[in-house]
Amino acid sequence: xxxxxxxxxxxxxxxxxxxxxxxxxxxxxxxxxxxxxxxxxxxxxxxxxxxxxxxxxxxxxxxxxxxxxxxxxxxxxxxxxxxxxxxxxxxxxxxxxxxxxxxxxxxxxxxxxxxxxxxxxxxxxxxxxxxxxxxxxxxxxxxxxxxxxxxxxxxxxxxxxxxxxxxxxxxxxxxxxxxxxxxxxxxxxxxxxxxxxxxxxxxxxxxxxxxx
Numbered sequence: 001x002x003x004x005x006x007x008x009x010x011x012x013x014x015x016x017x018x019x020x021x022x023x024x025x026x027x028x029x030x031x032x033x034x035x036x037x038x039x040x041x042x043x044x045x046x047x048x049x050x051x052x053x054x055x056x057x058x059x060x061x062x063x064x065x066x067x068x069x070x071x072x073x074x075x076x077x078x079x080x081x082x083x084x085x086x087x088x089x090x091x092x093x094x095x096x097x098x099x100x101x102x103x104x105x106x107x108x109x110x111x112x113x114x115x116x117x118x119x120x121x122x123x124x125x126x127x128x129x130x131x132x133x134x135x136x137x138x139x140x141x142x143x144x145x146x147x148x149x150x151x152x153x154x155x156x157x158x159x160x161x162x163x164x165x166x167x168x169x170x171x172x173x174x175x176x177x178x179x180x181x182x183x184x185x186x187x188x189x190x191x192x193x194x195x196x197x198x199x200x201x202x203x204x205x206x207x208x209x210x211x212x
Contacts, residue, residue, distance in 0.1 A: 015039045019160045031160070032067050036060070080159040084151060087144035094137035101126070103133035105178070109212060115194045124191030125208070131185065132178050139174055182212035 015035040022034035039060040097104040106120035106129040120129060143166060150159050192205040 014042070031157075036064060036067055080147070080151070080163060083163055084144055084147040087140045087147065091137045091140035091144065094133050094140065098130055098133055098137070101130075103129040105129045105133045105136060105182075113211065116197060119192070119194055119197045122191050122197065124189045125186065128182050128185035128189060128212075132182055135178070135181075136174070139170070143170070179212050183209065186212065 015038045018038040019031040019035040022031040043060050094104045097107070102121070103126065106126070109115070109129070110117055110120060119125060146166070147159065147162065150162055186208040190205065190207055192201060192203075193208040194211075196205050
């Protein structure tokens with residue numbers, strides 16, 4: 001729902017598309033203004049429709065900050081610097097959460113599923129979430145390195161295209177693989193299912209076979 005829901009996918013994809021279109025027609029500054037206008041329109045649209053506008057608002061704030069920085073520093077590629085910083089931050093947070101034995105993916109699953117937090121820390125459950133969190137960290141780090149490589153070319157249009165085609169499409173694939181591997185790994189670990197954990201069922205357990 002985060003990726004494909006009413007307040008996520010379009011809000012993130014259309015501003016970069018607007019940038020690419022306006023950039024091709026009227027230059028980089030026009031592209032940045034077009035992206036800002038589209039992001040602002042999404043915030044207003046979601047608010048009027050009483051839909052969640054968190055993602056639209058975050059996108060607008062990020063775009064506005066990037067626009068100001070790019071104008072102050074007179075470098076168009078700075079407009080895409082927040083995306084690079086975000087990916088680096090997510091990679092760092094993922095690795096830190098693993099070090100603390102509280103993997104990030106377990107927290108995101110808890111927020112969505114509302115399953116008991118102690119279940120995620122079970123010795124025969126946590127490894128699945130740790131492994132997936134490590135995969136997420138590597139994914140975010142790879143994205144950041146790729147963005148930094150293109151960033152040094154000082155090509156704003158190429159950065160926009162990179163963000164469009166490797167950002168959300170890549171995230172969708174990552175989430176699908178996360179679910180498939182996670183459910184398989186939980187079954188292999190042989191830990192308790194959420195229902196069994198809540199009921200205090202002693203081993204052997206049937207395990208968590210649906211949902212991650």
